Amino acid sequence: MSTSLSAEYALVKWLKAGVGYAWIYNHKVKSDTWDHRHRYFLFLQGKYKLGRMDVSLRERFQSTFYDEDVSGFEYGHKSYLRSRLQVAYDIPANKTEPYASAEMYYSLNKTGGNEVNAMRYTLGVEFPVSGKLDLDTYLRLDQERNVKNPISLFVAGVNFKLDL
Numbered sequence: 108m109s110t111s112l113s114a115e116y117a118l119v120k121w122l123k124a125g126v127g128y129a130w131i132y133n134h135k136v137k138s139d140t141w142d143h144r145h146r147y148f149l150f151l152q153g154k155y156k157l158g159r160m161d162v163s164l165r166e167r168f169q170s171t172f173y174d175e176d177v178s179g180f181e182y183g184h185k186s187y188l189r190s191r192l193q194v195a196y197d198i199p200a201n202k203t204e205p206y207a208s209a210e211m212y213y214s215l216n217k218t219g220g221n222e223v224n225a226m227r228y229t230l231g232v233e234f235p236v237s238g239k240l241d242l243d244t245y246l247r248l249d250q251e252r253n254v255k256n257p258i259s260l261f262v263a264g265v266n267f268k269l270d271l
Contacts (some may be wrong), residue, residue, distance in 0.1 A: 108132045113148075125150045133173070136258060144173040159199070165191045166214075187224070195233075203234040217258040226250045233268075241268040 112125025131144040145158030150167035167189040193208035212225040243266040251257035 111146075115150075115152075121155065121169070122151065122153050125152070133170070134217060136260070142173055144171050146171040159197045161193075161195045163191075163193045163195075165189075165193070167191070179197045184216070188215055189211045191227075203232050205232045206230075222253050224254075225252055236267075241270075242266075 108110045109129050109131040109163055111127055111129035113125055115123050115125035125148075125182040129146040129148070131146060133144050134140075135141050135142065135223035140209045148167055148171055150165055152163055152165040154163040156162075164212050168182055169187070170186040172184045179194060189210055189212055190208035191208055193206055195204050195205060195206035206229075208227075208229045208231075210227040210229070211223055212227070214221050214224045216223070226246060227249050229245050231243055233241055233243040236242050245262075245264050245266075247264065249260045249262060251259070
């Protein structure tokens with residue numbers, strides 16, 4: 108579960124930059140415990156239109172801080188470069204927009220060397236609810252990489268997006 112706040116700015120018609128913060132209440136599957144995390148991120152996203160399709164590439168730096176020992180004062184952090192390629196289709200005479208994406212998580216501060224830690228594959232549909240509110244529903248496959256016993260998770264999600 109998470110809550111985030113972000114802002115973005117169009118640098119030119121096809122390129123935007125953004126910054127944001129997220130508070131995350133994270134469930135650790137292996138130990139069945141929960142913890143609080145704080146994340147900040149910066150990104151650049153380019154978009155190119157091919158007929159009715161939009162192809163976008165987003166490069167996002169993120170750093171997440173979390174309590175390694177809930178009873179202590181030590182905090183750990185992980186930093187990633189997340190690269191996402193997404194293709195969305197504009198259906199004629201319809202406001203829904205289906206999309207598919209693949210995203211790679213590349214660790215930037217892993218002891219022993221940086222590497223791809225996870226892959227994320229998403230199929231979704233975004234549609235407007237009102238003038239400034241969009242609803243994004245999706246199915247996602249999250250896969251760990253380069254670990255001894257990798258976990259794959261299937262996730263169904265809903266995001267509400269409000270443009271101010």
